[in-house]
Amino acid sequence: MAEVLVDSLRFHVQRLPVPDTGGEPPGPAVVFLHGLVVDNLSSFYCPLAVPAARAGHEVVLHDLRGHGMSERPRTGYDSRTAVADLVGLLRALGLAGRPVHLVGNSYGATLALHTALARPGLVAGLTLLEPPSSGPWVENMVDTLSVAALSLEDSPVPAELSSLRLRKAARLTAIADSLLNHTSLIDDIASGRAFGPADYARLRCPVLVVCGEHSELVPGARELARYAPECTLRILPGLGHDVLKESSGVLRESVLAHLAAVAGRTAREGVPVR
Known part of the structure; x- marks a missing residue:
């Protein structure tokens, strides 16, 4: 467990051990963004974060502003400040010069989208679980x-x-x-x-979207997949807005495959960070 200061605000961060890459350039760090209010970094830990680290990815988890064990100021819960928090956190962790892969669940997926649109050169890939975009x-x-x-x-x-x-x-x-x-x-x-087709068309990285079959967010996910240049949509049968909790096996395989594909692409092509 660690505390990181970003513009004098204290964030609770967990950074899983950096894998031994054998001297090869590291791929994108995988940064997990959780959902609202009672959610925190722990929701990702067993389903996705530990498996991603074991697969050779550098993993960063943190409690969003006001959530979990991070500091809780009275203001600053808008998307622009959330993007600034994330960029500042990456800078404080020494990751500002490398592309990252953002994995967001529910509201965290919205923040991941905002970041990819505001800082396209920073984001090598997106994994969006139940993205609320409408x-x-x-x-x-x-x-x-x-x-x-x-x-x-x-x-x-x-x-x-x-x-x-x-x-x-x-x-x-x-x-x-x-x-x-x-x-x-x-x-x-x-x-x-809300996001719209023009926003999705501006995405410049590979995107994986995962939704439960019975989720009210499926129409928005289909719209995202229709307009984003490089987007794969997976609809998991029998589930609602609970794919992270209820579909660990299928979800883990899909996410790890996407992380590996983005890491391979980044190693081949490189992603400029700005």
């Missing part, structure tokens, strides 16, 4: 978070969970309350714009 998703998420915020305001639940020694549940509930009721997170998400 306007209706933003509206639904804001409504859901607003209802959750009201239910947590002045709620006795965290204290009750602590009294029952359910420490993890109490901690996650307290984090959710802090994020939803004491930061600009909901307003920042509400002010974000």
